[in-house]
Amino acid sequence: MLSESPSLIRLSKSCLTDAEKQAVMAVLDREFLGMGQEVNLFEQELTSLFKRPVACVVNGTAALHLALQACGISRGDEVLVQSLTYVASFQSITATGATPIPCDIDPETLTLDWRDAEKRITSRTKAVMPVHYSGGVGKLDEIYDFASHYGLRVIEDAAHAFGTRYHGQLVGSFGDVTCFSFDGIKNLTSGEGGCIVSNDEEVMARVRDARLLGVEKDTEKRFQGQRSWDFNVTAQGWRYHMSDIMAAIGRVQLLRFPELAEKRQNLARYYDKKLTSLSLVTPLVHNYEEVVPHIYPICVANEISRDSLRQNLLNFGIQTGLHYQPNHHLSLFSPSSNYELPVTDQVYPTLMTLPLHPDVSTEQIDLISKKLSSY
Ligand SMILES: Cc1ncc(COP(=O)(O)O)c(C=O)c1O
Structure with missing residues (x-):
């Protein structure tokens, strides 16, 4: 196990x-x-x-x-x-x-x-x-x-x-x-x-x-x-x-859904509030009156190494993710080796996702924000 x-x-x-x-x-x-x-x-x-x-x-x-x-x-x-x-x-x-x-x-x-x-x-x-x-x-x-x-x-x-x-x-x-x-x-x-x-x-x-x-x-x-x-x-x-x-x-999840959705929305709003003061990370903006977020993506400034930041967070027990490796770089789906998607290719190296699920606590988001700001 x-x-x-x-x-x-x-x-x-x-x-x-x-x-x-x-x-x-x-x-x-x-x-x-x-x-x-x-x-x-x-x-x-x-x-x-x-x-x-x-x-x-x-x-x-x-x-x-x-x-x-x-x-x-x-x-x-x-x-x-x-x-x-x-x-x-x-x-x-x-x-x-x-x-x-x-x-x-x-x-x-x-x-x-x-x-x-x-x-x-x-x-x-x-x-x-x-x-x-x-x-x-x-x-x-x-x-x-x-x-x-x-x-x-x-x-x-x-x-x-x-x-x-x-x-x-x-x-x-x-x-x-x-x-x-x-x-x-x-x-x-x-x-x-x-x-x-x-x-x-x-x-x-x-x-x-x-x-x-x-x-x-x-x-x-x-x-x-x-x-x-x-x-x-x-x-x-x-x-x-x-x-x-x-x-x-x-x-059962459908019965619980209003509560599950509200938790996701409130946690994403809380992240937004905590991260606004950080100049080096930019959250994806949503209207959480309408959007029920599945993941919480942020873009990091070019001067930061996303991968070292992720390793640093992991050292403090904070898992992060990459959503997603662009498919046009995968062998099966690449139309040609020089196929270009400028926005995707510019955004992806800066993109990472922070923990989001209904059991995340606001204290955990406080900790994540603190670790992001002290990095
Ligand atoms: C954007 C997107 N499309 C499709 C799927 C496929 O769903 P499933 O994993 O249930 O097959 C996923 C699953 O993670 C997804 O993130």
């Missing part, structure tokens, strides 16, 4: 109570662990939250992969996506056979710069994947206008943005197709997990079949405690459905 110092301030972690544990035990007691009544109820609860159909799956990467496939994205197609994202966004695109086209970011929000994306459009471009980096959605209206101008599908990678509002509307309750991740450290967790939300009934029907190996209409059977024995398959599917164990955790 891994042991860790009790004073370690973790970058991120799952925040669970006895209620999640009891919910899992109740599923184990029923001895039905697959996709059944818990997933059905979790989907219903999420549907009433978003006022749109929802399909739960095994993780956020699978959600993106299924969403792209259901929108007809396949080999030979291109998808515009910001390079500064987790490799999952890129892998979900290559999983369909399509090519991810790395794009630059808006330096203020670190979300997709559609003006840069526009320069990269070809006759093969079929979709754009805005990534709601750290929980903020950037200028999402403009991205939708851009997509509609060029007839592109929009698959929102909202892995970081569960609970965020945009112009007062919950992310997932508007737009084309939105995908969330419920992995262990996300704003809401189901252990692993994710979901697809869309008003496009054809897309949702394809997603529901494809998550169960393409077995047509198997979802309805499973929700009635049955399964299909006599069935047809007309499209490639995957074993991507959610299990009742995961849904049980997710349902």
